[in-house]
Amino acid sequence: MEQTEKKGTKATIQRIGSYLSGMVMPNIGAFIAWGIITALFIEKGWLPNAELVQLVDPMLYYLLPILIGYTGGNMIYGQRGAVVGAIATMGVIVGSEIPMFIGAMALGPLGGYCVKKFDDFFGNKIRAGFEMLVNNFSSGIIGFGLAIIAFYAVGPFVTGLTNLLASGVDWIVNAGLLPLANIFIEPAKILFLNNAINHGILTPLGTEQAAETGKSILFLLEANPGPGLGLLLAYSFFGKGAAKASAPGAILIQFIGGIHEIYFPYVLMKPALFLSVIAGGVAGTFTNSILGSGLVAAASPGSIIAILAMTPRGSYLSVILGVIVAAAVSFLVAMVILKSDKSPVAIEEDNFSAKVQESNSRKAVSKGANQTQNSTQTVATDDAATVGQKEVKRIIFACDAGMGSSAMGASIMRKKVKDAGLDISVTNSSINNLTDEDGLLVITQNELTPRAKQKTPNATQVSVDNFLNSPKYEEIVENLKNQS
Structure with missing residues (x-):
């Protein structure tokens, strides 16, 4: 019974994570555009421009949350859900004084859900010829109601919640405990919870922090490719069979392409290697904390190219060192584990194939597949x-x-x-x-x-x-x- 409850809880978390990432991922291009504009045109940017810098705040406070809310509504109920989700999101934006990403993630799907329930109940009761009239007015009225509720209730609530989370993050950073977050983040990647953590928590908080200070270390916690790079390098030198042969190609896909999931089977086939990626993540974040590293916007996918594109002026060396240290520590720990393993090559082949399948299955569960x-x-x-x-x-x-x-x-x-x-x-x-x-x-x-x-x-x-x-x-x- 207890095991069933744990699986149910995990599945619920993964479904929530799938929705959160599903709202943010299609709009990453907009986040990158905002990051480039910020990096170039703010006062401390590469090309300071008093006119073009006026794009920064409207994109941060209006465009990005509305895109998230629109996408969330669309995920629930197509175009009608998207429109109502965007209207509801506007209410929570105006009802707060901070970037309302978390509010958009709540109001977008809620708008889609409400208009879907309306259509389910009244869909068969609309007289022929009145469909367009009813559809348009129902979307407008539902959106109007949700926008009012969002303005007076959801906006202030999410503002308080965000400030509380931000205070917690600030306390962790000031206490020097931020590297410990990787103890949870690195295993979460293998369980395909990385999008829930990165886009559901770190991106909203990091974006607000970057708007105030010009950069945020939170963007590097999950996106740092160092832990995966070190693991795959260790397999390239000290692995066996198919895992060793495929590791060099996987490095290109992970480090340049930013597809973290490519190295998950390599960890799953030897669970002791969780220690490798955890150690690498902790070391990388510790280095970034000491050197004051940060990015101007979310780097997704977390490839080295995407990370460098989002690195602010004067921070390239510290960001690169954070990646190198994470990779080096992950490599050393993985090397010790792999060299101490005396399993026959035939068993390694079977284990690797099995874990590739297991990784695919985990991914399917994380995406809500049955x-x-x-x-x-x-x-x-x-x-x-x-x-x-x-x-x-x-x-x-x-x-x-x-x-x-x-x-x-x-x-x-x-x-x-x-x-x-x-x-x-x-x-x-x-x-x-x-x-x-x-x-x-x-x-x-x-x-x-x-x-x-x-x-x-x-x-x-x-x-x-x-x-x-x-x-x-x-x-x-x-x-x-x-x-x-």
Whole structure:
């Protein structure tokens, strides 16, 4: 019973994290734009400009929260939910004096939920010809009501909560205890809770801190690629079998591409390596704390390129040292663990394959997928061999956020399609943004295929174990060539 309760709690946290990250991740480009403008045009920036600096506050206080609220409403109930979510978010923005990211994360989905419930109740009671009138007025009235509530109640409440959290963070920083946060953050990455922590907690607090001081160390807590880099370097020198052979390629994907999840199976196959990434994270944050490192905005994905792009003037050396120290400590601890392991190579091969599957399963659970459903439907929806029986005009790689691994998979397939001389579009998308259309081939990881099937029932569906390395890609291309 206790174990069941723990699994239920973990699943709930992961679902919440999926919603939080789902609201922020599609809008990371806007955060980056704000960060670049801030880094360039503020008084201490690279190109101080008294006119262009006027963009900073409106983007921070209005654009970014409204985008989050709009996205949150859209996740719940499409365009109507998005509009009501944005209206409700405006109420919480005006009703507070701080950047209202947390309020937007609450009001956006609430707006979508309210208009959805209205349509569920009244949808069949609207007389023919009055649908547009009722839809428009219901959205406006619900949005009006939520904006008033947000202004008078939610805004002040979230302001107090944010100030309380910010005071706690300030106390931890002043007490020199911030490095201890990585004891929880690094294992949370392996459990796919990193987006919940990074985008649900650290990004809102860090953005407010950066608006006041020009930078924030909170942006480096989760995004620092050093712990993963050190682990993969240790595998490259001291690992065995497939893990050792694949580690160098994984370094490129993790350190440059910023896809943390690539190193998760390497940790899972040897749980003692949790100590490696924890030690690296603590050491990196300790270094950043001493040197006063920080970024001007969230660096997501946490690649070294994204981190350097968000580094303020005069802080490059300290930020780079934070990454180097984290990688060095993680490497040394992982080296000791790997060198002391005397397991045969054959066992290493089996363990690595198993942990890749386990990591994919963890990711599916974190994205809200139903594993029981998957176990019965994956085979039924996996029709790679039938690709070519229907005309394929477009290929979409779909994952929960529509970034990261699906983008890498799309890049790999795009090259294969081009080399085969095929004129077929290959893109990537989040599953929530998929739309059913003729000639569509959707490629997803095994655990997410049922969700993609629900969104695009008429598309050809193909399931893969790993976006970055699947033998099915060659089979798909061959079947597409036969189609032409």
